[in-house]
Every structure is written in C-alpha cells, then in structure tokens.
Amino acid sequence: MTDLTRLSAAQLAEKLTSREVSAVEAVQAHLDRIGEVDRAINAFLHVNTDEALLVASEVDKERSLGDAMHPLAGVPIAVKDLIVTKGQPTTAGSKILEGWHSPYDATVVRRLRDAKMPILGKTNLDEFAMGSSTEHSAYGPTRNPWDLDRIPGGSGGGSAAAVAAFEAPLALGTDTGGSIRQPGAVTGTVGVKPTYGGVSRYGAIAMASSLDQIGPVTRTVLDSALLHEVIGGHDPHDSTSLTDPVGALVEAARNADVKGLRIGVIKELQGEGYQDGVQARFTEALDLLRQAGADVVEVSCPNFRYALGAYYLIMPSEASSNLAKYDGVRFGLRVVPDGAPTIERVMGATRAAGFGDEVKRRIILGTYALSAGYYDAYYGSAQKVRTLIQRDFDAAFTQADVLISPTAPTTAFKLGEKLDDPLAMYLNDVATIPANMAGVPGISVPGGLADGLPVGIQFLAPARQDARLYRAGAALEALLEDTWGGPLLAQAPEIGGGK
Amino acid sequence: MPEITREDVAHLARLAHIDMSAEELDRMTGELSVIVDSIKTVSEVAGDDVPATSHPIPLSNVYRDDVIGETLSNEEALSGAPDNADGRFKVPAILDGE
C-alpha cells in the first residue's frame, strides 16, 4: 500500500473521496509518522491523537452514509501553536502560557472543523512568533528535516518542518515578517502569506496586528490553494477582514501558465547579501520562466532598503502593547515573589520569568519607540516609510503582474549560529518584510538546492490578487519539477532517530 | 537621536512591567543600542508631505450591530485564572503595605 504520508493533500483527498482510503487510516498514518520522527524534529508541541481520530471516524461514517462532504474532509492538518484551539493547549511557544487552554476557537480553526479536517496537533514556533529560526521557543528548537543540525526557519519552523518531514500534509502558519515564507524556503516547502485581511486573524495570538496574517504551509502550490479556500473569506470578528470573496485560487493553481505574464524582478532584493547558491537558483528560475513565455522585466523598489528598519519599529511597538495582557491576572503563569508583594511586583516577576530574551528585547524596543518624545521620530516615521513602500509596490505593479525575488538571502543556517546576534537574525527577513508592510500577498515555492539545502523563490502580487500567486507559483513548480524529475522533497534525506 | 542609556532601559522595563537584573539591563542596553543605531535612518527617510500608513489595506466604518451574542460562563471565564475567589479573579494587594 502507498505510504499515505507521502501523498499531497489533493491526492489524499481524492483517495478519501473515492473511499479508497479511510480518514482514520490517513490520520493514523500521520500519527505514526509523528511517533517515528518527531523526537528528532520536535515540530509538535502537542499531538491531538484522540480528537483527530474521532473526527476522522466521523468523516468515515458520514461518507459511508453518502453525505456531501467538503473535498478536504478527513485530510489531517497541523496548526501553529499561535492559533487558539478549544480542547488543546495553546502556548505561543512561551512559558507564560504553559498549560493554558483557550475557551474559544480561532475563526480559521472553526473553519477547519466545519470542513471536518482532523487537527493533528499544535506546532512549535519562536516564542510569540518572534524569531527566524524557531530557536526562541521555550520548548526547545525544531530541527530542519534536511539537516538536523540546522534551523527550519522561523517563526513557523514547526509547521514547515512537520510538512517537510511528512508528519502532516498541511499546516497553518502565521506571517508577520516572513514567518510562513522563510521557513518554507529553508525546508523546501510551499508557504503563502495572503493579502492582509484575506484570512481572519481572530484567534491568532497577536504579535503585530497590522502585519500579522494566517496562511497555508504545504508541500505543493495546489495544496496551499485548497487550504487557502478553506480558511479565507470575510469574518465579522475581525474588523480588518476583507469582504471580498476568496477568489478562484484552486482554479488558478490548476491552470498554471506564465505565458504572457509580466514578472518583475526586484532589483533591490538580490545580489549583495544573497548567498551565491541562492542567487544561482534564482537566476535559473528566471530563465525557466522566460523560456515558458513569461515577460521578465526588472523593477526598482528603492524604499525597500528602509523596510527592515521600519519593520523593527512598527512590529515591536505593536507587540509591546499586544503582549501587555500577559500579566498573571486572568490566565497563564503567575510568579509571586517572596514577601507580601503587590500586584505590580507580581506582574513584573511574572513577565520576567515568563518571557524569553527575544520577546523582552522587542517589548523594550517597542516601549521605547512609542514613548513620549520618540513617537514621531520612530513609530510615526516608520509609518511614513510604510507609505513609501506601498508606493514602490504600486509603481512596480504598473510594470509587472507579479514580482519575484529569492525568499530568504541564505539557506538554513546551523542551530546557535545567529542566536547571539539579533541583527544578523533579523536580516533573514529582508526579502519577506516588504509584503507585510504593504499588506500584499506572497508565496514561497521551492527553487532547488544549494549545497544540499533548499532555496525558496518568492512571488508577490498586488493586494487582493492572491490568485496570481497560485498561477505563477504552480507554473514555476511544474517547470522545476520537470527538471528535478519529481518534487524537491523526494531528494530529502531519510530522517534518523532521536538526537 | 540620543544614545539609549542603561537608565532608559531601566525606565522602559518599569513601564513594560518586566523585572530586570543588573546584568540583564547591561546586556539589553548594549543590544538595543545596536538595534536602534541600525534603524535610526528610518526617521530621516520620509518628509512631512508623506502621510502615515497605519493599516496596509485601507478600510473604514466596520461595525457590529448592537445585538447580544454568546458569552462565556463564569467557569469558562475563570478557567485559566491563576487564582480566583467568589466568581472573580483574585489578585494580590494593589497598594504596598499600610
């Protein structure tokens, strides 16, 4: 029998619909795989065995009765532990939420439940999604399935690694500055950051409200489109949610074709600072697209060079306020110092013990950027830079239908390599941040290997034009897989035992 | 832009309600100085004529009808509380001593 964990979500869905495979079998195969490899990978913080099997058995029962089912019913999924789920713990990768159970479901989780997709469990992340390596998790780092000594990217390293290691066919991530796309790039998987407002943020634990967005983490572009259509669309619980229909994303992925598509190469997001192997794969991808009939042009976005700096003012500012609620009063950790401490002292001690270094760094930075006397120079200026970045995008999209760049400047680095150098860590997001600043959608697709490690290629589209990402992404995926003779992940090494 | 000092960091830590040891303050001051130094160009980029963008996708007038919805039960509300009494969240004294 085929190894069910090797199938794409679309393939598995077909076998489930035709009742060739039962949902219980599909879920069990993935639970078994998690049991085999997750000791080595540490992608999961919580495995939801009983509930996943229960939902699967319900799907099988309903399907046997001939009930109309969602096409992805019974296809299991992993959820980043930044997204709240009733009946399972949600930690945000932080000690401060250890053991906390949400009394409500995130809107995206509710939609997964409505589609009867069994939730395999919650995946690891940098604490409160703050990081680019998943090393800032309070529950130990996740390892890259391509090389267990390397990071899987971040903050959504758990979701990307789970999908890359065949522990789940689908996962949800969140992307504030690249936390879906950069892990996708370094693990050889597909990651999508939808248009801001395209997927409800209700129930996604906020880092930076004006930048955060939930999106799909998968092994194929089509699978991302399928999942995007499940989770996308208007939600009255999120004031920033768009009322536009989700769009024909699956259709775009199925009818991939770049003939006549104008693809803009962003001058500022390549060359210096980009690893040679990354640049080489990027250039090859451009050649392939050109050969397939795309109109590849160069565009300039001069203000992108300020994006990282502006991001590191806006993101921590919003985060410093969003994370104020973790104070030991209503939920989560409470640390009581000796003596008869006041609530002020309990809050100070709780937050000192409950937050890790990177979170504290960003809270202090954000507090600084918002404080009296600095607001205009920092937060105010950063918001103006945001306008300039949007203008760059607007101008570029008059010349091109989609933009293209490497997703990350380097392949996966070694664990610990950048842990003591926050600035070097922040540079990983240099190519992904502009999309968050402007709210435009982006996708990372596998672009091949450099020194045996995956490289990601990023497409960006105008706001509300997510379908273009699926069209271009699926086309490049097909062109590259022809040259590789199959999916990139087929080349990944078999994962050994625990470390 | 002025240098970020250890006193600044101590003040910010108080504002943010995060206790910090002397060593932490020293380390954080060094790290923040490097970060602030690297991002300070942001304040010089945009002129007064450039408007600020607070929301990436401009929307306005998003409202809810004034209709009562589902609420949490008292048990659900208190389910995550570190301490509670009498149906309410219990917190240590707000003021010090007498």
Place this chain on the structure above:
Amino acid sequence: MSTATADILSFEEAMEKFDPVLGFEVHVELNTRTKMFSSAPNAFGDTPNTNVTPVDLGLPGVLPVINRVAVESSIKIGLALNCKIAERCHFARKNYFYPDTPKNFQTSQYDEPIAYDGSIDIELADGTVFTVEIERAHMEEDAGKLTHMGGATGRIQGAEFSLVDYNRAGVPLVEIVTKPIVGAGERAPELAKAYVAAIREIVKNLGVSDARMERGNVRCDANVSLKPKGQEKFGTRTETKNVNSLRAVEHAVRYEIQRHAAVLDGGGTITQETRHWHEDTRSTTAGRPKSDADDYRYFPEPDLVPVVTDDAWIEKLRSELPEPPAARRKRLQADWGYSDAEFRDVVNAGVMDSIEETIAAGVKPATARKWWMGEISRRAKVADVEPAELGVTPALIVELQGLIDSGRINDKLSREVLDGVLAGEGTPTEVVAQRGLEVVSDDGALLEAIDGALAAQPDVADKIRGGKLQAVGAIVGGVMKATRGQADAGRVRQLILERLGVEG
C-alpha cells in the same frame, strides 16, 4: 492613611483673593445593549464574570469590533453639545497596567475625538446663564470592577487582596472634556453642579444613557486651579476624581477652592495631582502625583479601522435628536403660563417632567403645580427622596383632583386620601370609601348640624342676621367640627345663610 482635613480658607476670603478656573471630564456610560467592542450584554448586577466574551477578558487572540449604536450615540452627544463631528477619526490604545484593565491598555481616542469644539449654556438657579466651552467628546471603554478585600474599610488602602469582575469591562463610555472655565467667580461651585446636571439631563434626554449618577452612569472628574485676582496665567490644577453626585460636585469644587486658597495664601505651591473626594468628611485627600509612569504610549489601534462620517449619516442622526432641554423648558413655561419664579421653582424641585405628564393626563397646569410643589414635594422631603420617586402617578392625581372637583372630598380630606394611597390602601376612591372620608353632602344631615351650631351660638346667629357676614365662619367651624371635617365648607356657608334668610 491621611484623614486629616487640610487647612482651608473661608470661601469668602478665597474669593476676595483669587479667581477660580474650572475644568470637567465627565464620563457617560452609554445604555447600548452590548459593549463597545464585543457582543456581551451591557448590564449591571449580574453574576460576576458572566457578561463577558473572550474579548472582554482580553484573552489571547481576540479582536475588537466597534458597536455601531455606540458610535451613533456618541455622535448624538456631540451634536447636542453643539460640537463639530469629525469627518474621520480613529481609536487609539492608551497603555498602562492595572488589573481592572484586561488588555493592560484602554481602547480610547486620543488625537482624533469623534466630536470637538462645542459649547452649552448653563442656567443657574437664579436664571444667570454661563456658556461652557466643550473641548471634545470621545469614545472609550470602561474598566472592570475591583473589590478590595481584607482591609478594614473595603478601601484600596490596607487591603490584602482584590477581586476583579470584568462584567463592566468594555462598557461604552463617552468622555466629555470642557475647555478651562474662567470667570465663574464665587458662583464656581454652583456652576459646577449645574454643568454636571446639564450633561446628565442632555444624555438622559437623548436616551443614550440611563444617566443615574448613583449607579456610576455619569461620573465627574473636577479640575480646579486658582489664579490671583488680575493674573492671566492659570495656576497649577488638581483633579478631583469620581465625584459622583451633584451635591458632591458642588462641595468638592468649593472645598478645593478653599484648600488651594489656603495653600497659596500661605506662600505654598499646589502639587499637580489627583485628589480623592470623601463624602463623610466633605474633604479631599491627595492621590497619585503626576509622574513619568503616566507615559501612556498612545498609538492608533491597529485592530480597528477609522470611523468616517458623511453628511447623510450626521443629518439622519440630527433628525433623530429630541428637543433640547433648554428649548423644551422655554416651551413648557409658555404653555403652562407659569411666572419665571414659579417655573424656576418647579425646575429646581425636579418636578417638571412629572408636571408635564400630569397635565398631559388632563389636569390643569395650575392644579398640577399645586400638587407637585405642595403636598407631594412636602412628603418627598420628609421621606428624603425625589418627588418623582414617591410613587405618585399622573393617573392618581387625575383621580384625586376629580374627587375634589365633584365635591366628594375637599382639599383637607384629599391629603388624607393621598396618605392612604401612598400607604398602599388602594386607589383614591377605595381609600375614600374605606376610611369613610366622603364629604357630607346630604343637606338634611348638614341642616341638622347647622341648627345645632346656631342654637349653641345664638349671639353669633343674631350678628349674621344683622348683616355681619364675616361672623358666618364661626358657625361653619362649628358645623365642620360636628361633621369631623367631612363637609363641603362652601355648601355649609350657603345653607347657613339660607337658614337665616340672609343674602350671601
């Protein structure tokens, strides 16, 4: 803790030396069905922590959504205060840690309030009118309720721990802020009371708030500073928090003026700080001084999108506004034909609405005034309640007055009937029957009593026969005594004259 009353100067001396400058921040709780940013019920007195959604507890992952009616109520308040309504405004986060604030920031408005630049005319008891300029009215959310336990008095000082109920967290508030009020002079305390009363009246009249101060629907922070006579520059101000009755507003402003005057007169300086009002001692004590911890780090609330108003929306809301209270008073006084003094007394007694309802029920204006300013007000005073809270309905007055007009009871008896009704003995007619209070209208019975009275005082009878009509009163008195007051004095008088053959 400090209970000592600071030295104060007499009010008269303070006024000789200084000019007071006032400012008010009045918080009005809106009476929407649901909260400002969540669909939880906006209701009091329920089991703690049940009128909450995940949003009101600030649980991880939650997002706010603005209540449309709360915005419309806020715009109506702005219009009633003659404010400009912002074409575009947004919410901002005010960041500070306090256990009654679930997110450790309050969602409020900062640099862009929904309404700004207004003014209202405040009429004092003697008819003097002051114009108070309104700086802004902005939308925000209320905090939860803290109960301090383990201390001696339930106060925050000395408490061992506190309990938090978030039912009130997220209740919509409109904060109305005045510009500095200069020139009130010795009438400052009176103006303070009248201003807060006017705000209460306006929001009640708009129907956007229950406006009950005793329930905290309307809460006042009063700012006071003094400047020496003739000086332009304002002095340092103090902000007296949560002065929650009209009387307390007047007293607190008066007290702070006297306290400031004493400090300044003694060569001291005023500390900019919040003060707490104590009703028991009628004095204030120092609260928290302004400090660098008040760096609220305001920034635009990224989870909410801007409120944008257009003319059509504003005009629709304007068309829904009820008649303003001042205009209504003018109209009612003209309709009822009361003198200025009569009408002011009615307003000050708080019975204008009751009189309006009573007249609407068919009672003549003069009669309605007689009831509400007379018997009912007197009883309210004895019971220490507002006249309207006594339980007297317009229908009751209609019935009582009807009994008088038909001659079944007289004025004196009507008071006894009212007592019976208020004691729960039934309707006026039932009380009359049960207590046997009906006027004796049987002429036969009356003539019997008259004959008895004439026989008892033959000299008086002679005087009347001789044309001394003012002597009739003595005989009437005798008859009333004999009938225990249950006779119509007019009828008795008429019968006496007939009996004696004298032209009345």
